[in-house]
Amino acid sequence: MPELRKDPISSRWVIIATERAMRPTDFKSEPQLIRGGFCPFCEGNEDKTPPEIMSYRERGTQANSKGWRVRVVPNKFPALRIEGKLNKHGEGIYDSMHGIGAHEVIVESPKHIASLTELEDKQVEEILWTYRDRLIDLKKDRRFNYGLLFKNVGTAAGATLEHSHSQLIVTPIVPISVMHEMNGCEEFYKYRGRCLFCDMVQQELATGTRIVYDGEMFVAFAPYASRFPFEVWILSKVHASHFENLQKLEAEELAHVLRNVLLKLEASLEFPPYNYIIHTTPFTLGEIEHYHWHIEIIPRLTRVAGFEWGSGFYINTVSPENAAEFLRETDIEKKAGSARS
C-alpha cells in the first residue's frame, strides 16, 4: 500500500510508493561526469574567469594567479546583475523589477576534482567558511534580502562544468520555497512556541530509523516526507537560524558530516548527479526562534513529470527508512578506495 506523507514544514505531501520500491542498485543514473577538455577553474587558468571576488590563498601570492585554495569569481553568465537599481514597478496586475543580484561561483579546489569528497575535511571546512564570508559581505548591500548557496553535480542536476564548485545567488526577494517553509514554521511556532525543525530533530533522533549520520552537533537524516529517493537533510541539533553564525567547532563537524554523507551517496549510488542547497534565514531578519537553517541534499535519480509539476506532490519510490538504512550501512572506508577511476 503506498503511503501519503506530509512534510510539516512546507505542508507538501509526498507519495511513498513502497510497492514500486527499487533497490539502490536499480537506479541507473545518468553519468555524472560532463566532459574533459579545457577547464577554466583549474589552477593556472585564473585569467579565463572574471577577476576573483576573494580567495583563500598562500601569503604573498597575487590575486588571479596561482596559490589559492578556494576561489570565488562572478559567474560568467550571471542570472542577475550586480550593478544598478531595483526599479520596482507595476504593469497592471503584474510586478517587476530589474534583475539585480549577485551570482558567484565558489571554486572548491585548484586541482581538477569532480567531487568535493576528494578533499580532506579541513578543506571542506574552508568551503564552508567561504560560503559564510560571502553571505556576510553581500548582506551589507541593502538591495538584497537573500543568499542561496547551492551545488549542482552532474548534467542531470544542471551542472555544465565538472570541476567541483558551488554557487551563490543573492536576490532582492526571499525565494518562495523559503517563504513557504518560514510560513509553516511560523504557524507551528504560534501554536506550540517551539521551532518545528528542532522538534523534527528530536523526533528523528528518538525514532532513529531515518538517521543517516548522528554527530555530536549535527544530524543527517532522510526526511519523513522525502520528495526524492535518498534525499538527506543536515541540521544542527541546537537551534540556529543563520548559517553564517556557525561556530568554529560546528564548522569542523559540519565539514565532516557533509563529506561523509556525500561519500555515502557516492558509494551507494555510484556517483549520482545531485544538488545540495542551504536554506537559511533572510538577510533582514535577526536571530529568530522559528526558522532553522539546514542543508538539503537531493540526488537526481528520477525524472520529474507532469504530475509533480502540476501538483507539487512527489512520488518517491524509495522509503526514507530504506534509504537511511542503506546509507547508514554503506561502508565508505571500503568503497572510497575503489572510487571513480
Place this chain on the structure above:
Amino acid sequence: MPELRKDPISSRWVIIATERAMRPTDFKSEPQLIRGGFCPFCEGNEDKTPPEIMSYRERGTQANSKGWRVRVVPNKFPALRIEGKLNKHGEGIYDSMHGIGAHEVIVESPKHIASLTELEDKQVEEILWTYRDRLIDLKKDRRFNYGLLFKNVGTAAGATLEHSHSQLIVTPIVPISVMHEMNGCEEFYKYRGRCLFCDMVQQELATGTRIVYDGEMFVAFAPYASRFPFEVWILSKVHASHFENLQKLEAEELAHVLRNVLLKLEASLEFPPYNYIIHTTPFTLGEIEHYHWHIEIIPRLTRVAGFEWGSGFYINTVSPENAAEFLRETDIEKKAGSARS
C-alpha cells in the same frame, strides 16, 4: 539587463534572463520519441492493460476488445490505490494516510500515434469529454478531493510510453500547487472582488504581446512570469471555476485551440518533450468566483538545477513576449505537412 517578474497567482518570482536569450532554434531538445517495439495501448492489445474503466466505442463492440476511439484503463503501476480506507493518522509531528486514490490512463487513439496533434479537432474534443466524464465519476467518491489531469510527452517529460495518452491522478488531498494558486486568488478576491485569472485574461488581451492564440471563447498566452521557455497557458475568456462544467461549444473550441497550440510548439521546437496540466477547482467546492480552471503547457527544454529546486525561482532564457511572437508567427499549415517522419 535581466528582469525579475512576479506571477500574481502563486507569488512566485522568475528571472527573465534576456541577455542569455536563445533563439528557438538553439534549443536542442532531447528526442521526444521513446522506443519502438510492443505497445500495450494499440488496438488489438487490449488484454495487455488492466481491464478498461470506460471507453468511447462503436456500438455493438465489447469492452476490452477492438472498436474503441478513446479508452481509459487503470495505470498498471499506480501511484495510489483505489481500494481501502484513508486511515489518517499522526506520528508525532508528522501526518500520514494510506495512499488511496485513483491513477488512470487515457489512451487517446487506437492507432499508434506519438502526438495528440495527429488527431482531428473532433477526436481531441472526445479526449476532453473523457477527462470530464472521469472527473465527474470520481468526484462522487467522498474519499477524494482532487483530480489532476496531465500529459507527459517524451522521456525528458517523464513519459515511458510513446503512444499518445494522458493520465488522471485523483487524491484525497488538494495538491499544494493548486492550494498556493487558490490562496493567491483568494487574497486578490478579498481585496478587489474579482477573479485574478479574469483580470489576467483582460490584461493579456489588451496588451497583446504575449498572446499565442486568440479564440472566441478561449485565449492562449505565454504567461508574464513564465517559468520555462515557451510555457503557454490556455484560459476561458469568461469566468469558469470547474473544467468539468465545460459547455459543448466550449469543448469544440478548446479542442481546436489546444491542438493548435501544440502544433505550433511542435513545429517551432521540433517535437519538444512537454507536459500539460489542467488545474481546476477541488471536488468539494461548488461554483466559486475566485478560482479559474486553466491548462498549463510546459515544454521541457531546459534542466532544472539546484537554484530552482532550492528557491522556487526559475531562470527563463526566453522572454514570454519573444516566445509568443515566435509561436504566433509559426505557420502550422506549412509545417504540419513536413511533420515527424
